[in-house]
Amino acid sequence: MSNGFMENSVVRWIEHRLPIFSFIDHSVGSGYPAPRNLSYWWNFGSLAGVALVIMIITGIMLAMQYTPHVDYAFDSVERIMRDVNHGWLLRYLHANGASFFFIVVYIHIFRGLYYGSYKAPRELLWILGVVILLLMMATAFMGYVLPWGQMSFWAATVITNLFSAIPLIGESIVTWLWGGFSVDNPTLNRFYALHYLLPFVIFAVVFVHIWALHVHGSNNPLGIDTKGPQDKIPFHPYYTVKDLFGLGVFLIVLSAFVFFAPNYLGHPDNYIPANPLSTPPHIVPEWYFLPFYAILRAVDFDFLWIVPAKLGGVILMFGSIMVLFILPWLDRSPVRSAKFRPIYRQFFYIFAIDCVILGIMGAKSADGNTFGMTNVFISQVATFYYFAHFLVIIPLVSTLERPKPLPSSISEPVLKGGGSMAGATAKPMEKA
């Protein structure tokens, strides 16, 4: 922050009583040094934050027009679309914003997987991120129920029924979740209340996530620790301007969907009012849940006669997220960045493809075929690989692989030789 600003008498009066300006400066200002080699992959954290803010603002405006009652919910959403000033914009921003929030967060997660951002000393930072992901999924699911269309109703029915797989107490839990004997008005009401609450819980966890981030600072494309001031640049203006550029690109793409293909990511069936007596022939979740849906459906066999198929699918679906919690201890390699891990890098790409395959399978009908194989079989292989990646491949590769030599510092390739700052003769730093 410029000295002129801090010398202002009003600023100094406030700062003396509440040091908010230095807090901001040390969070996103010139007082927060960040590694000088951050690539555009490091934009997605701040983009996720912006997406959260967009969702909360549009969500609050929508809440002022929405009626959480089974008789009025669908019509109140149509009223938002037709009668409320700019209601269509608010709703399309909120609906597509959810998809873009997930796109950004998924890229953010895969960035962390590639560059080893989950490794010491950032394990808690990673775990908090997984908590945020779980909260996002719960929030998105409950938000999808609110328009009370056919997909809303049947998504609520299928997902709440997952809990009936729990032995002994499952049925009681489902009745408790519903507040009745089927998805009905009490269910819609509580989903609305929780859908309003959870974003603020997410906001709080994001705050702790950023707090943990600032203790050791950002990881970077080389994955090596910063060694001193020569490895860093002030967050402001260098990364504020880089984040703002990325935000511009993000908003252009989001706008393209909102204004030109607002329903592309949705399902037409959700424009049919909920009918508890008729299931649509093909129910699928929103795209961001498809890989998990494929894992759920992959288990069509009882496991060792102890775990019935339904419970097995539920365990694996939740397990696919839970395994992320222990990832920092499954990967024993001290080298963070996949740039210096030739074997891990290949498995990273295979894993990414595996996730895409699971997503495609989740969108297809369970009893269909693809390339002459049943979709269930493909889902089973892809599910097996998903867990093998974390539980077998990562531990093995991290002990057996011989990493490439690490550079001695972030600034060395830039500064060595010439001696002057950013020497013109020095080898340009490899683009990340």
Added chain:
Amino acid sequence: MAESTVERTQDDEGEDRRDFLYLAAGAMAVVGTGAFVWPLVDSMNPAADVLALASIEVDLSAIEEGQAITVTWRGKPVFIRHRTAAEIEEARAVPVDELSDPESDDERVQQPEWLVMIGICTHLGCIPKGQKAGEIKGEYGGWFCPCHGSHYDTSGRIRKGPAPLNLPVPPYEFLEDTTIRIG
């Protein structure tokens, strides 16, 4: 008073009065918190007005043989099928020990021509097809769930697919020959 002058009752394990007070106060706090939290949790269970909608009467006289109707009970669809002799025969002919959820047809009906059951797939809660005349009835002539491909037979028993259990039979009684009360 200086700490050192206080005589503290202490036994061999180093436990004293204060440990007891901590435990007692802590236990009381846990009980108190639980007593406060339970009403909050239980408030989410079905309310009295929801429970009050627990029984309905259905007139069966208009349902021809081979036809089926769907009524709503507790927000759930209840399938009532007037079964043909062939369907009853087919349901009875199945060896019970071959079923994944073994139940004889007699256990599932009060009068063999009337099959009454909750029309919710026991897998993940979709409504199986097979009630209307043109709908697909699955490989066993009963019902077919389009969500994940479960097949039910003419007694509503699970025969193929991911569903673990037969379609459940709700509590009901015949008030007259053609009237039942469900619930």
